[in-house]
Amino acid sequence: MLQILSRHHDLWLAYVISFTVNLDTAQDIVQELYLKMHDYDKDIMIGEKINFYFVYLVLRNMVFDLKKKEKRFYFTEDLPALEDEEYFEIDGENILEKVLRNKKETKFAQANLKKA
Numbered sequence: 001m002l003q004i005l006s007r008h009h010d011l012w013l014a015y016v017i018s019f020t021v022n023l024d025t026a027q028d029i030v031q032e033l034y035l036k037m038h039d040y041d042k043d044i045m046i047g048e049k050i051n052f053y054f055v056y057l058v059l060r061n062m063v064f065d066l067k068k069k070e071k072r073f074y075f076t077e078d079l080p081a082l083e084d085e086e087y088f089e090i091d092g093e094n095i096l097e098k099v100l101r102n103k104k105e106t107k108f109a110q111a112n113l114k115k116a
Contacts, residue, residue, distance in 0.1 A: 001041055002034055004050060014099045015056060019063040029062050036062075052106070 012033060016026040036058065037044050043054050 001045055002037065004048075005034065005037055005044065005055070008050065010098060011102050012055065012059060016059055016063060018099070019060070019067075025066070029059065029066065032062060033059060 009030065012030045013023070013026050016029050017023065033055070037055075040054070040058075044051055
């Protein structure tokens with residue numbers, strides 16, 4: 001189960017980064033996700049497929065919990081500017097583009113499953 005989950009590691013990172021914009025924090029949260037998912041074996045898998053909704057929900061809640069603990073508020077001048085592309089890349093690939101591409105691929109796959 002963890003092997004299947006880890007195949008989408010970059011997708012999980014991109015999702016968390018969309019909340020935090022901090023790669024180090026995002027990596028910590030995703031690693032914690034892997035530890036937590038060991039206890040949720042039945043909830044995370046639907047047959048041989050990942051329940052993406054459940055994973056996104058867990059990641060979102062983990063980010064919100066962290067923000068509550070830190071009670072951190074950012075002013076806009078503290079956030080990286082959109083032109084600072086280094087904050088939005090993993091292994092040289094733009095994270096936002098990857099998320100959008102994966103979202104389109106997921107919708108396409110779901111549409112094909114409904115047709116079958």
